[in-house]
Amino acid sequence: MAFLGNPSATNEILNKYNLSAQKRYGQNFLIDSNVLRKIVESAGVGKEDTVLEIGPGIGTLTQYLCEAAGNVICIEIDRQMIPVLEDTLSEYDNVRIINEDVLKVDIEQLLKENGAKSVKVVANLPYYITTPIIMELLEKDAPIESITVMIQKEVAQRMQTGPGSKDYGALSLAVAFYSRAEVMMTVSPNCFIPRPNVDSAVIRMDRLKEPPVEVRDKAFMFKIIKGAFEQRRKTLTNALSNSVSFKTDKEKVAEALQKMGKNVNIRGEELTLSEFALLSDILGQ
């Protein structure tokens, strides 16, 4: 078994299995052992931990995780990677490989089946579905303690912005509601094969025990938030009356905004998290 984390080992594995990186699956393989070590360190993985890895690819980060963690569960969509993973992870008996689309897996059920009470998610995510994966991990009630992921640097910035920024949206509101987030490092395209067209960053999100704002029904609030940002340039009253995520009468939204002391022509991107919580409580009454 080759220890991965450098260009020649990665190329050797890809050649051995006659594979090339699949663009449609967002495959950019890590080839820098320093970055790999720092990801594991940033996630604070120890022998007491179960780690869920999304997209192990040829198993590079997985090897580092298997060394550091008690148990590793990894979910890989690409069937061609499974024999490779069985090879590169053959020396580890603390890893389970699942060939599935992560967005179709019931994570809560999977973790229960594996007897995992608390889990750290660690991944070099496929960039084409970063947002749905993170939203799913945050919104589901699975026992996830923290999420440490490599993502596009721009998306990491978007995740930490507030009202008034063009990048403010459902993702940044979900991150603020569910977690405390910190960018741990930025990573150059040279650390991957093939090189991505963008800079990357590793962000760590620690799940909050209590959300920073009180809201009666968080699922209802996030329906409103998603509706508000589906057509972000529209006023909130128009966006919500035309939304697919959340549909309500214009008048009801206008009335709620008036109760909140807000202008009825305000756009969703101007509301803070606590204002969305208040709006949700009023509309839900």
Ligand code: SAM
């Ligand atoms: N972990 C490896 C590394 O760091 O070198 C590969 C990371 S690569 C950026 C993303 C991985 O996610 C690929 O292996 C890709 O096949 C996998 N992937 C893409 N879409 C997926 C999905 N919907 N569910 C599970 N895995 C997926």
